Amino acid sequence: MATLMEPFIDILTNDGRNIVGTLRGFDQLVNIILEESHERVYSSDGVERLHLGLCIIRGDNVAVVGLLDLDLDKRIDFSTLKGEPLKPVVH
């Protein structure tokens, strides 16, 4: 049951990456610890998943943190999904 309660998080970073994983910790600067994470690489050819595992993302580099709806996410067919890569943040 405990694993069901863990927040599954979708992060957009300043360099345009999309990282998905289980939130293990965060602080005031929005530094984030993710476990069992993977990167989703979007392109016009489809979506590729890259395994990352445990990672810490420095808050400076975080643009958006989204709470992933697991039911919704399971229903998405990533093999046919296409999208453009996000542009990096320009300050």
Place this chain on the structure above:
Amino acid sequence: MSRISHNGQLFFSFFKSLVGKEIIVELKSDLCIKGTLHSVDQYLNIKLKDISVVDSEKFPHMISVQNCFIRGSVVRYVQLPSAEVDIQLLQDSARVEARELKKK
């Protein structure tokens, strides 16, 4: 929105008065996210509910996300519902705050 407190955090107070309203946040990466303003903090970090990406055909990255947190430092614009904003009051408050900051 009747009165805005000005203790050096005018826009923080201003955004707090817009909680519950639908806004569009444009990020410095050109991504536009539409959603209901849930909360805002002193850094102008924004929490949105029931979000959708404006050009979701092009950017399907957030389709399985409904609630999100946006770091204040990556926000370029916030599009507001014009009916909810008293521009005259906001301008007056901005002047008062600028005057008070000058005094210090």
